[in-house]
Amino acid sequence: MSTTINRAHKHYLHQNVLVIPCYNEEKRLSAPLVHALADSARMTILLVDDGSTDGTAQLLSSLVEAGDGRILALALPKNGGKAEAVRQGIRWAIDRGAIRIGYTDADFATPPPEVLRLLDALDHQNLGAVLGCRVARIGAHIERHTTRHLMSRLFAAIASKALRVTVYDTQCGAKWFRANAALDAAVSTPFHANWSFDVELLGRLMGRWGSGPRIEDDDLLEIPIRAWRDVDGSKVQFRGMLRALWDLAQMPRLPARLGPTHPPA
Numbered sequence: 513m514s515t516t517i518n519r520a521h522k523h524y525l526h527q528n529v530l531v532i533p534c535y536n537e538e539k540r541l542s543a544p545l546v547h548a549l550a551d552s553a554r555m556t557i558l559l560v561d562d563g564s565t566d567g568t569a570q571l572l573s574s575l576v577e578a579g580d581g582r583i584l585a586l587a588l589p590k591n592g593g594k595a596e597a598v599r600q601g602i603r604w605a606i607d608r609g610a611i612r613i614g615y616t617d618a619d620f621a622t623p624p625p626e627v628l629r630l631l632d633a634l635d636h637q638n639l640g641a642v643l644g645c646r647v648a649r650i651g652a653h654i655e656r657h658t659t660r661h662l663m664s665r666l667f668a669a670i671a672s673k674a675l676r677v678t679v680y681d682t683q684c685g686a687k688w689f690r691a692n693a694a695l696d697a698a699v700s701t702p703f704h705a706n707w708s709f710d711v712e713l714l715g716r717l718m719g720r721w722g723s724g725p726r727i728e729d730d731d732l733l734e735i736p737i738r739a740w741r742d743v744d745g746s747k748v749q750f751r752g753m754l755r756a757l758w759d760l761a762q763m764p765r766l767p768a769r770l771g772p773t774h775p776p777a
Contacts, residue, residue: 535563
C-alpha cells in the first residue's frame, strides 16, 4: 500500500494536480522551484517518491510541511520506475476529483512558467491534452545535447508511425490532461513500457491500444515551449534511449483490450 503525507487539518479541492515523480532526487529536486509552482495558488503539487533510497523522503516531508496544503507527497513502497510513479500519481488525482492533471520531471528541465503556460492552454482551448514540445527557434531557449536531439528525432519518427499521427516530441517531460473517462481507462493498468510510457499513454488515450473510451486526435495539441535545458545528472542516458526505442518497437504487440479500472485507493 502507498501512503500519503498530508496535513490532516487541510481539506483542499485538488482541481489542478501536477505530478512530479521522484527517485533519489535529494540533490536534484529544487525546493524553490517546487514552491514557485505551489505559490501560484493554481495547483496542488503531488511529489511521488518512487521507493527512493537516499534522503528524498525527508526532503519531500519538509516540502509538504512548508507547503501549507498545496504540496503533498505520495510514497510508493518500492521502486517501480518513472512510468508507474506517474501512473500512480495520476490515479491518486483522479480518485480525488481532479479536473486537470499534469506531470513534469523532477529536474525542472521545463521551467515552472512553461508548466503553467501549458495548463492555461489546456483550460482556455478546452483540449483533452496538451504536450510540451522542444522546438529550437528564434525567441526560444532550448538547450539540448546534439546526440540526444538526434535520438529524439529518430524516436519521434518511430512514435509517429506507432501512433498513426504526426507527433514532434512525445518525450518532453511536461504534459497536462483533462480528467475524463478516457484518462481513467488509460491509467487503469500498469504500462508495458517504462522508458516509452509517454507514447503508450497517448496511444491508450487515442484508442490505438485498448477498447475503452478514447479522445479524438484533434483534442490533443503539441505546444512549443519557450525554454528547456538538459540538466546535469539526468537519468536518461544513451542506454536508456536505446531501451526506449526497444519499448516503442514492441508497442504494436500490445493487447487490444486494457484491464478494468482500479477502484479508488
